[in-house]
Amino acid sequence: MWLPIPPEEIDGLPAGLDYRFWNGAEDFPADPAECAFYVVPYMKAPELGQRPLPEMxxxxxxxxxxxxxxxxxAGLKHLRPGVRLCNARGVHEASTAELTLTLILASLRGIPDFVRGQDQGEWRHGFRPALADRNVLIVGYGSIGAAIEDRLVPFEVARVARVARSERTTARGPVHPLTELPALLPEADVVVLSTPLTETTRHLVDAEFLARMKDGALLVNVARGPVVDTKALLAELETGRITAALDVTDPEPLPRGHPLWQAPGVLISPHVGGPTSAFLPRAKRLLVDQLHRFVNREPLRNVILTTGTTHA
Incomplete structure (x- = not known):
């Protein structure tokens, strides 16, 4: 069992298993061919996490x-059929939703401008947009999208519209399919991206998407950088017609000198939606639960796909 957290720091792990700590070091902790349960190092480069897969x-x-x-x-092709890939649903919802509201409020209320004013000793008074009475569109309504809506409720927004890959109904209202985005975008004051990155959602936010956003709207990306066509976003931002708050970018990390750093109306955070004090306790609980399920041959949580099936 390869874990990116030292096993002695995780209470409640099933006894009798051979745990090895590996968080991306050059040397593997054991023969990858003997690993049955591989927990991918967190917040590391994709090629690092994929490196042991061909030998597993x-x-x-x-x-x-x-x-x-x-x-x-990209590394799953090296695995034999029947390997289950599980994600961390339940770990990041609270932190990512917190950051989403932080980015929305900071952008609307002009917090970056206040900080710059403080640096210069300037009192930058004036009216700013509020979140209250605004229409919010959430694109990607999984567990994180739902957690974002949970936190929007106390802010007295006018309406929340929800979009996901497939149409369905929730306790809070309908979830619209992606095909209805063109009709929903012109009504939204705030557009939040919380969708997974797939071939369908890569560059979902292109020039046409951005052109449909209303004047003065705010685009918030807490999904993945390539969901947005950076070139198209830059062109729209330069007009000053919309603003953006980005926790993820394409490329990422955003290199020094990239035009996004200086684009008007942009707030950038360095992909910090997940890594907070809430991460480690939730990650440990997930691993303990999953490993007990694995040992007892019970159904695992959060199975996204199984290699060798049509989903892979």
Missing amino acids: SSAEVVQTLSAGIDHVE
Whole structure:
């Protein structure tokens, strides 16, 4: 069992298993061919997490500690059929939703401008947009999207519209399919992206998407950088017609001198939606639960796909 957290720091792990700590070091902690349960190192480069996969001939489970799985998908072709890939649903919802509201409020209320004013000793008074009475569109309504809506409720927004891959109904209202985005975008004051990165959602936010956003709207991306066409976003931002708050970018990390740093109306945070004090306790609980399920041959949580099936 390869874990990116030292096993002695995780209470409640099943006894009798051979745990090895590996968080991306150059040397593997054991022969990858003997690993049955591989937990991918968190917040590391995709090629690092994928590096042992070609040698993991005995793997039964690959567990990510992120909600997204795009950073390991390319390496799954090396695994034998029947390996289950599980994500970290339940770990990141609170932190990511917190940051989403932080980015929305900071952008609307002009907090970056206040900080710059403080640096210069300037009192930058004036009216700013409020979140109250605004229409919010959430694109990607999984567990993180739902957690974002939970936190929007006390802010007295006018309406929340929800979009996901497939149409369905929730306790809070309908979830619209992606095909209805063109009709929903012109009504939204705030557009939040919390969708997984797939071939369908790559560059979902292109020039046409952005052109449909209303004047003065705010785009918030807490999903993955490539969900947005950076070139198209830059062109729209330069007009000053919309603003953006980005926790993820394409490329990422955003290199020094990239035009996004200086684009008007942009707030950038360095992909910090997940890594907070809430992460480690939730990640440990997930691993303990998953490993007990694995040992007892009970159904695993959060199985996204199984290698060798049509989903892989």
